[in-house]
Amino acid sequence: MEEPAAAVLKRAVEFDSASRFQESLVCYQEGIDLLLRVLKATKDETKKAHYRAKISSYMSRAEDIKKYIEKEKEDGKYHKQIKIEENTKGFSYEKLFQEYLNETVTEVWVEDPYIRNIHQLYNFLRFCEMLVKGPCKVKTIHLLTSYDEGNGKRQQMSGLQEIEQSLNNYGITLDVSYSSSIHDREIRFNNGWMIKIGRGLDYFKKPQGSFCLGYCDFDLRPCRETTVDVFHMKHTKKT
Template identity: 65%
Template structure:
């Protein structure tokens, strides 16, 4: 393995761990934990290929430091979850990028996740229906075994046939992936909330529709939501041991 390749691996690890420290300092502990774990794994990959013993000692020391901090965060998060006091807030700034569904939800998806509830009154128009489809696709690709997705939304009074047709198609398509989509409509729904049966509750001020319209169909961000600009919104994350009873 070339020195350039090792340097590239180390640069990746440094970048991820720098992000972990920033999130840690801002009190976004669950997100920082994911970054610490990824960064530690990258450093361990570097350690496997480095032969210089002094450098190996340096990497071991860094790995131990980050592992100790990750364990402290894990213990803290578990304690506040146990106490029912977990609350984390993410403020997405106007025109910010880097907030795809994969990025936003990844820290809260675990292998035990099997059932998801989405309450969002605005899964009506074409772009909102695509947002919900992307959210479902994200769950299918995530390291979990989602078997059931519940959607509670409001009916599009101007074009309910398109909305119902699109959601019926999603339901059929998800069934081929082994996932049941349960659809319900409410004329009084107002709050926007996503609940996971592993205990996490994510409330987004704008629901899943927090992305700005791209400037054109061939503009950067049209396909990749990480590169798409966002509208200003707040994300509140809670944890409860009684998700299903809510």
């Protein structure tokens, strides 16, 4: 257990030195947990004293980083970037958004010009399902998108109306607006978090078949390359 702890804490220090504080904090916390297990299993008092000193030092640094991140959030300067590589897996909506959802989230804004085709409507539906499951207490979802310019307009509007009716059964209002000039893709929560995804909600690849792993579970679905930028602001702007 000592070697894994040392490896994780080494990464924590490297991230710390590179000012990648969010990643550094995660590694410090994981490394400290591993080191505590080593301490518990150690009988030698000299080694115990050494481990306690190390743990105390790392905990102090982790606490400083945590305070720094909180201050950045308060000042509206927080920024975290996630790069999703081509064909990688494990980036379901739950994995991407759950960290930023809590019981204070009651209102959500989605700006995405491509909630048009059937698979894009299903993407939006899955996103809504995630919100309904909690832990947030969403009451209103605002969607700003663009009209399908072809024959799919009727299908698009019908699909969104069906989602609206279904959300209504859960006490959630879906407010849909359309814009012909929308280009940006972003999702905002009223607790101050803003997530910008280069491809919007449509960053998953088409499954190879209807009975292939990843068809239902998006954590098993290969992704298309995109970048996710996460910000925190004192106040989330409204459209």
